[in-house]
Amino acid sequence: MAKGLTKFFENKLILVVPIILILSSCGMSWMKSHTLFGNDQVATPEIDLESGTYNADQYVTISCATPGATIYYTTDDSDPITSAHVYLDAVEVKGQGNVVSLKAIAIKEGMAPSEVSATRQYTIDYDMLPQVLFSPEEDTFDHDITVTMSVAADGADIYYTLDGTTPTKDSTKYAGGSIAVAGHGTSVILKAIATKDQMQDSIVSTGVYTISYNQIANITFNPTGGTFSLDQNVAMGTPTAGATVHYTTDGSTPTDQSPIYSSAVLVAGHGTVMTIKAMATKTGMLDSAVTSETYTINYNQVSTPQFSVPGAVYATDQSVSLSDATVGSVIHYTTNGTTPTSGSPIYSGAISVAGHGTTMTIKAMATKGFMLDSP
Numbered sequence: 001m002a003k004g005l006t007k008f009f010e011n012k013l014i015l016v017v018p019i020i021l022i023l024s025s026c027g028m029s030w031m032k033s034h035t036l037f038g039n040d041q042v043a044t045p046e047i048d049l050e051s052g053t054y055n056a057d058q059y060v061t062i063s064c065a066t067p068g069a070t071i072y073y074t075t076d077d078s079d080p081i082t083s084a085h086v087y088l089d090a091v092e093v094k095g096q097g098n099v100v101s102l103k104a105i106a107i108k109e110g111m112a113p114s115e116v117s118a119t120r121q122y123t124i125d126y127d128m129l130p131q132v133l134f135s136p137e138e139d140t141f142d143h144d145i146t147v148t149m150s151v152a153a154d155g156a157d158i159y160y161t162l163d164g165t166t167p168t169k170d171s172t173k174y175a176g177g178s179i180a181v182a183g184h185g186t187s188v189i190l191k192a193i194a195t196k197d198q199m200q201d202s203i204v205s206t207g208v209y210t211i212s213y214n215q216i217a218n219i220t221f222n223p224t225g226g227t228f229s230l231d232q233n234v235a236m237g238t239p240t241a242g243a244t245v246h247y248t249t250d251g252s253t254p255t256d257q258s259p260i261y262s263s264a265v266l267v268a269g270h271g272t273v274m275t276i277k278a279m280a281t282k283t284g285m286l287d288s289a290v291t292s293e294t295y296t297i298n299y300n301q302v303s304t305p306q307f308s309v310p311g312a313v314y315a316t317d318q319s320v321s322l323s324d325a326t327v328g329s330v331i332h333y334t335t336n337g338t339t340p341t342s343g344s345p346i347y348s349g350a351i352s353v354a355g356h357g358t359t360m361t362i363k364a365m366a367t368k369g370f371m372l373d374s375p
Helices: 002-037
Strands: 052-054 058-060 070-074 091-093 099-107 120-124 133-135 139-141 145-150 157-161 179-181 187-195 205-211 220-222 226-228 232-237 244-248 265-267 273-281 291-297 318-320 330-334 351-353 363-367
Touching: 058 120, 091 099, 133 205, 145 205, 220 291, 232 244, 232 273, 232 291, 265 273
Parallel strands: 052 120, 139 205, 226 291
Antiparallel strands: 058 091, 070 099, 099 120, 133 145, 145 179, 157 187, 187 205, 220 232, 232 265, 244 273, 273 291, 318 351, 330 363
8 A cells, every 4th residue: 555655656746746847937937027027117218309391401319218228219110129220319310302210119128128119200301492593684695794693592502504504513613703704606505503401402593695796887988989189088987986997008808907097098199099998896896897998099180371472473572471270270381492390490470582583482381289280
């Protein structure tokens, strides 16, 4: 019997021991859980910025009321775990169009992990800068101009191009001052944008500037060309104030290197033929067209002197007077039959032909300035 009981208890002990071990194991597991977490849970992290759309970069602070707790967070709406970002400083939410879904959890040794915070979603949508303004506005101008640019936003930078391409931050930066648009036929396509940190670039501003100079009025001549019996002083001019007149007298085409007109051009001498060509120049204007006039000088001839007594044989002494129909002419004469010139004696009174047997051949011619000598 005793032997049987002993065998029974031996068998029972074999059965009981595992039960005790199981209970012991459960007790240890419970004790371990109690030791790690106790009865406390870490406070749920608090995110200081409400969800919303913001027009500037944001710096989001996460805090936990449980001292010594470590905060972990994610920005893609996934649940944070200990492999997520460790919160050390404000979370940056920056950049146009950026969308962040922020979640956080706090963990501390010996306490149950916190609940996951409610998701906070942030969208960054910067304000757009106003367009760049040009002064003057685009147009076609008859003179060289300078263009300035401005934008109604403090601290904004302006970038521009002059060839019609779209400007970027790699384009030329406007440093103030003015942009020259100069030269007849010049056409500039000015494009500009404004940029500033934490603002959207402005819409591209475009201005087309064309320079088309006016042309200087043509030269006028006084007198105009023709055939003249007297020498001429030819005056030249243009109605365009401030223009410089250049001319030639040999028929060649004048340029801005030709002589500059400053006083009347003399066209003198019988038989002279002169072609005057002229053009005018002025900075900021197109040269005038070349105009020309031709002048021919053909003097009139002095009338032939007249004798008061015709040549003949006379029985008495004679007094011969000379006259000329051309007013202002001077009569030169000889009495020895030679041909008179402008160097011969000047007639001033009647010539006496006296004495028996006297034979006198009187020859006379008349001269006057700007006229051909008489026959």
